[in-house]
Amino acid sequence: MRTSIGLLIALLAVTTARAADTVCSIHPPKDTTDKQYAGLAKISQADAEKKALAHSKSPAKVLGSALQVEDNCLLWVIIVKESTKSGMKSLRLDAGTGRVLETKHESGK
Numbered sequence: 001m002r003t004s005i006g007l008l009i010a011l012l013a014v015t016t017a018r019a020a021d022t023v024c025s026i027h028p029p030k031d032t033t034d035k036q037y038a039g040l041a042k043i044s045q046a047d048a049e050k051k052a053l054a055h056s057k058s059p060a061k062v063l064g065s066a067l068q069v070e071d072n073c074l075l076w077v078i079i080v081k082e083s084t085k086s087g088m089k090s091l092r093l094d095a096g097t098g099r100v101l102e103t104k105h106e107s108g109k
Contacts (some may be wrong), residue, residue, distance in 0.1 A: 024073035025096030037067045040074055041095040048076035051098050052091045058084040067095060075101065 026040055043051075049062045060082040068077050074095040081088050087107040093100055 024075065024094045024101065026074040026094070027072050028069055028074050032069075037069070037074060037095075041067060041076070043076065043093065043095055043098040045076065047098060048093050048095070049078055051093060051100065052076075052078035052080055055091060055100050055103070056080055056082050056089070058082045060089075063088060 028037065028040055032040070045065055045067070049065055053060055053062065060080045063079045063081050065076060065078045068075055076093040076095050078091045078093065079088050080091065085105070087105060090104045090106060091100055092102040
C-alpha cells in the first residue's frame, strides 16, 4: 500500500517538458496563485474525473486528481486504477475543454 501511495504522489508531482506537444486552452499568468487556478478552470474536478474514467477501456476508479500548470498550460492530472491492468494510468486533461491531452501507464513495480 505504501508503494502505491508513494507512486501516486510521484505521479501527481511529476512535470516534464512537453511545450511543443501540449496545446491547451488556458495559459495562466506566471503570478497566478494555486487558489486562483480553480477559478480559471472551466472543467470542474468532478467532470475531469468522469472524463478520465470514460477514457478508460475497462472499469476503473480515480485514485487522485490535481489541478496543475505544466509548460504554462492549466491541466487536470488524473490518476486512475483500471481493474484489468496492474499499475496506474496518468491522464492529463485540458482544464478549459476537458480534452485528454496525454495518457501514460505506470507499472506497479
